[in-house]
Amino acid sequence: MKITNIKWEKLRVELDKPFVIAIGVATHAETMIVKVETDEGITGYGEATPSAAVTGETIDTAAAVLPLLRDALAGQNPFSMESIHKIMASVVLRNSSAKAGIDIALYDIMGKRLGMPLYKLLGGHDNKLITDMTVSIDTPEAMAAEALAYKQQGFGVLKIKAGIDPEADMLAMGLIREAVGPKMRLRADANQGWSVNTAIKVMDVYGQYGVEMVEQPVKHWDIDGLAYIRRRTKVALGADESLHTPEDAVKLAKARAVDVFNIKLMKSGGIYPAQRINAIGEAAGIGVMLGCMMETRIGNAASAALVAAQKNITEADLDSFVHFEGAMGISGGFDLKNGVMTLSEKPGLGIEIDF
């Protein structure tokens, strides 16, 4: 089996309301759908979803890199993932979402060729997982109202964005806990917005509200800062922007800097390197969750398959597909009900799309 061509198409949708986090405001969601064709007539779908502030890529830079990867991978066997990732690394450094777009499409092809859903191909631990829903930054009152609305939709875990104004962050978390009651699981994400001292102060207050984990309180490069915060707070600490590659995972594990790795396929460069990061986390006693950028169902289905497949990956924040429902006829991959994602039993990702 050989790769014969790789195609891509931009997809952009306006958001109903701006998505506000500490590193910026998003008014639209933008992604790139990737299609890999083979000589056996099997087609795989993937997705490249850059986040300029996190991966250093834009849709346009991904569109400039994809032709280089396409030309280098022509004639390769889609099952040769080790070779394919070595070739992609030799073509261009970083550019992780462009690489992820191809990686995901190749796993879709492998699943289709084997007649096997992706979660089985990746380990087969389970076919279900729980995802959280994200509350972006707004007034504390509006955030509490949104959290309550998600509780009423059946979600049992919420991720609360923070990191712009620490006083407002603490106030919002108190109002949210009051609104959703004691049973709702809460986690938070400061997206690098706090100083070390602010993080310790806010996390102590969050601890009183039963927040279980805080993601990326300080700048992505500040591994010492993460380790210092971790030694001084009781709330579990997670790395997101500090964690892209398996090498980052080793650094974080050696420094005993975090309790949780938040892997995103767009940071790791796809499923193949993400499995390595999970293996490092598991060996180091670090829990793993899968997060997302602004992917459609394609990227979310790939991430969900990896969560379900691997026992050490216990948490998921895979909620971005809701922004794209109906776009390009993309459907399938999974069902989401009461915060539980059940994966498709169709081969590969199980995605339907008009492309």
Ligand SMILES: [Mg+2]
């Ligand atoms: Mg995050």
